Amino acid sequence: MGSGEGHHTQTTDVAGHQASAPEHAGTAHGGYRVYWVTWGWLLLITLLEVGVVFVPMPRWMLTLLLVILAGMKAGLIIAFFMHVRMERISFIYTVLVPMVLGVILFFALIPDGLHTLQMR
Amino acid sequence: MTTSAETMTQDHALASEWGGGRSPFGFNWPKLMMWLFLLQDTLTFAALLTGYWMLRIATVDWPPQYEIFDLYLVAFMTFVLICSSATMAVAVAASARGHRRLSGRFLWLTVLGGVTFLGLQAYEWTHFIAEGARLATNPWGVPLFSASFFVITGFHGAHVLAGVIYLLITIARQAAGRIKPESVEIAGLYWHFVDLVWVFIFTIKYLL
Numbered sequence: 426m427g428s429g430e431g432h433h434t435q436t437t438d439v440a441g442h443q444a445s446a447p448e449h450a451g452t453a454h455g456g457y458r459v460y461w462v463t464w465g466w467l468l469l470i471t472l473l474e475v476g477v478v479f480v481p482m483p484r485w486m487l488t489l490l491l492v493i494l495a496g497m498k499a500g501l502i503i504a505f506f507m508h509v510r511m512e513r514i515s516f517i518y519t520v521l522v523p524m525v526l527g528v529i530l531f532f533a534l535i536p537d538g539l540h541t542l543q544m545r
Numbered sequence: 546m547t548t549s550a551e552t553m554t555q556d557h558a559l560a561s562e563w564g565g566g567r568s569p570f571g572f573n574w575p576k577l578m579m580w581l582f583l584l585q586d587t588l589t590f591a592a593l594l595t596g597y598w599m600l601r602i603a604t605v606d607w608p609p610q611y612e613i614f615d616l617y618l619v620a621f622m623t624f625v626l627i628c629s630s631a632t633m634a635v636a637v638a639a640s641a642r643g644h645r646r647l648s649g650r651f652l653w654l655t656v657l658g659g660v661t662f663l664g665l666q667a668y669e670w671t672h673f674i675a676e677g678a679r680l681a682t683n684p685w686g687v688p689l690f691s692a693s694f695f696v697i698t699g700f701h702g703a704h705v706l707a708g709v710i711y712l713l714i715t716i717a718r719q720a721a722g723r724i725k726p727e728s729v730e731i732a733g734l735y736w737h738f739v740d741l742v743w744v745f746i747f748t749i750k751y752l753l
Contacts, residue, residue: 456642457635464631471627475620478611478752488753495748499741506634506737508730515562516570523584527591534595538602545605 463505470498572727579731583738586704590742593700594749597693601753608685610751613676615669619751622665623743629658630740637733640726645719648729652716655736659709666702670695694750701746704739711735 474494477487504510509517562569570577601607636651673694677684683691715732718724 457638460631460634460638463634464627467627467631468624471620471623474748474752475616478616491748491752495744498744502630502737502741502744506630506740507734513569513571519570520580520584524587527588530588530591530595531598534599535602538599541603542605545603 459505463501466501467498470494470501576727576731576734579734583734586738587742590700590745593697594745597697598749600689600693604687604689606686608683608687608690613673613685614751615672616751618665618669619747622662622669623747625658625662625665626740626743629655629662630737632658633733633736637726637730640719640729643726645722649716649720652712652719652729656709656712656716659705659712659736663702663705663709666698666705670698697746697750701739701742704742708736708739 474491477490477494482490503520509520558564632651632654636648636655639645639648639651673691678691678694680692680695682688685691711732715724715729719729
């Protein structure tokens with residue numbers, strides 16, 4: 426089986442670029458530590474998300490907080506679970522730039538929604 | 546009839562990452578295809594959530610969601626999905642390091658997480674439907690309240706179901722030694738994406 430070999434090739438591919446060192450640091454601590462640490466953070470943020478809902482605060486503040494927390498979770502999953510942190514910078518841009526479209530879409534319809542609200 | 550300057554430019558272009566004959570991203574095409582699929586699927590979910598978000602803004606008396614949905618149940622579903630994503634990450638790493646049996650075990654744990662999630666979602670849906678919610682009508686006055694719920698969580702649930710089937714096939718093929726670790730990694734990308742989408746559904750659909 427060339428299984429171990431396949432991984433090795435990939436690591437050397439990326440080695441010339443940034444951020445391959447942390448993976449080796451993780452490997453030294455039993456190999457899978459980085460995933461369990463990420464898991465712990467994801468759970469912690471989820472607890473925060475649920476907790477924050479019960480704290481009395483203005484609606485816009487709650488929305489902002491929840492969006493930030495969700496963004497943090499998304500970042501952790503993309504960087505550590507999906508290994509984007511280990512990829513080349515050209516690929517990182519290829520993935521992240523289209524996401525701008527999603528963000529634009531999300532905000533583009535707010536004025537329309539508010540307008541509809543006022544018409545009622 | 547090329548001048549030496551032209552040849553040099555040509556050589557320079559061919560020697561670049563994009564000159565052909567090598568993979569600019571440092572990985573093979575199946576993984577790139579999965580990423581392209583995930584990007585377009587992201588935009589599909591973004592469209593659904595944006596539509597929902599606009600509805601919320603434009604509706605005066607949106608039903609009191611915190612009283613209708615069991616937030617603790619949904620938080621537990623989120624917990625299950627995050628755990629399954631972590632076990633998937635370990636399965637991918639184990640496969641890449643040549644530990645096929647360990648990888649298989651963690652893939653089974655991931656499947657268990659996926660099936661648990663689907664079971665809890667079936668329970669949630671059953672409860673919601675028993676209370677009178679239908680695709681086009683519901684007792685809380687805003688028809689689009691239940692419509693958006695069923696469409697968004699249903700679309701995500703279908704992704705989880707597809708993921709469970711995909712994982713079972715991956716388990717079988719890895720056990721038979723018919724796939725490379727790269728294929729497990731690609732299955733992992735899909736599974737993490739399903740978890741990623743749930744982060745936003747959980748936040749936008751349930752918490753906001």
